[in-house]
Amino acid sequence: MARLRRAGVHARHLGIQRSPFLPACALGPNRNRDRVSATKNHSRERGKLATSLYVHVPYCESACPYCDFAFVVGQDHTADRYLSALKRELADRSSEFSRSPLQTIYFGGGTPSSLHPEQIGRLLRAIEEEIGISSDVEATLEADPLHADHYDGYRALGVNRLSLGIQSFIDRDLRSLGRRHTAAQAIEAIEVARSTGFENINIDLIFGAPEQTLNTWRNTIEHAVSLSPDHMSIYGLTIEPDTPFGRRHSRGSLPVVSDADQAAMYEWTQDRLAREGYEHYEISNYARPGRSSLHNLACWRGAAYVGLGASAHSFDGLRRSWNVRALSDYLEKIESSAGATAGHETLTAEQRQLEGLMLGLRTSDGVHTASVSGATTTVEDLVDHEMLEKTGDRIRLTPRGRVLADAVCGRLAGAL
Ligand code: SF4
Structure with missing residues (x-):
């Protein structure tokens, strides 16, 4: 499933x-x-x-x-x-x-x-x-x-x-x-x-x-x-x-x-x-x-974190990087002062907004209605089908919506 x-x-x-x-x-x-493509021009932020x-x-x-x-x-x-x-x-x-x-x-x-x-x-x-x-x-x-x-x-x-x-x-x-x-x-x-x-x-x-x-x-x-x-x-x-x-x-x-x-x-x-x-x-x-x-x-919630060690990922709010996966490679890279980073990607403002929306929806915090203002019809439809619920200015997944979270998020992302 x-x-x-x-x-x-x-x-x-x-x-x-x-x-x-x-x-x-x-x-x-x-x-x-590979689903969140790296931008070629790194952000100046x-x-x-x-x-x-x-x-x-x-x-x-x-x-x-x-x-x-x-x-x-x-x-x-x-x-x-x-x-x-x-x-x-x-x-x-x-x-x-x-x-x-x-x-x-x-x-x-x-x-x-x-x-x-x-x-x-x-x-x-x-x-x-x-x-x-x-x-x-x-x-x-x-x-x-x-x-x-x-x-x-x-x-x-x-x-x-x-x-x-x-x-x-x-x-x-x-x-x-x-x-x-x-x-x-x-x-x-x-x-x-x-x-x-x-x-x-x-x-x-x-x-x-x-x-x-x-x-x-x-x-x-x-x-x-x-x-x-x-x-x-x-x-x-x-x-x-x-x-x-x-x-x-x-x-x-x-x-x-x-x-x-x-x-x-x-x-x-x-x-x-x-x-x-x-x-x-x-x-x-x-x-x-x-x-x-x-x-x-x-x-x-999109906070910055540093990941140390083989395969660990790091994020600074704009840029994500990841270390080499194999233990032997990690040891060799660090011991030769080469740095263990295997790759990185810098997210566009649009990608960051979409990630914030998807991550927010997966938590009980939900997201602010303003973040889905471009998808009002879809939101109303998902509310009607008891996949989303609105409380004040927040939108959250319902228990039923959690079971189908990927589909719900996919529909919202497609409508924005
Ligand atoms: S192989 Fe190791 S890391 Fe993987 S599930 Fe088992 S205990 Fe956890």
């Missing part, structure tokens, strides 16, 4: 394709960059300075069969070298940061928790010395449920938001997704995170796992609700061509969940989590009041 699979910017860890309308965040490879930092950690202990993000397996012996390279890239790019201390830091992957707390501590010290970290920073680290012995170390360093790659609370679904942990270990990881002082915990969940049923998905959500995480990122499985799942799918041997069933899972989830008091603040993200991801909100 393409519409749901594409939902959400923050999809790097889940094998999810971003919407063709969305810019990449500082997160993972931008497969859509100055970009913004960043108060958000993304750090990519590519190490994983096994390859999930649905994943096509930038990760490596069996390369942990290069971790200290990689950390040195990250510190060097940070120093080289210090002029891209605001003089104000960082407001958000996000360690994503890959599997950042494959790094020992001492290694994360080394990075945080370098960040503090080079850029400065706000006393009320949101510092997120993505963690594997099997790395629970590291959690207290991260908390002691000041990491205050843990994002756990749970994916499911059903063992059969976890096995079909190729995950190493069991449901019991997932539950234990959340309990350890709580007991070590994390008061802001996200769990990632995937619907549409092979052979998953609406009932087993409901069981996963009910387990999640009973554990009361502060935030849930919930994505539909995407079958990417160049992955083991993609190859099985092309041979016809992957039992995929139908589009209709995925839609039913999504709609049921929206309703269930709303009844539990979770705010559906972005198409794929739900949070307790006050627990929305500040880092992702900054990206969705």
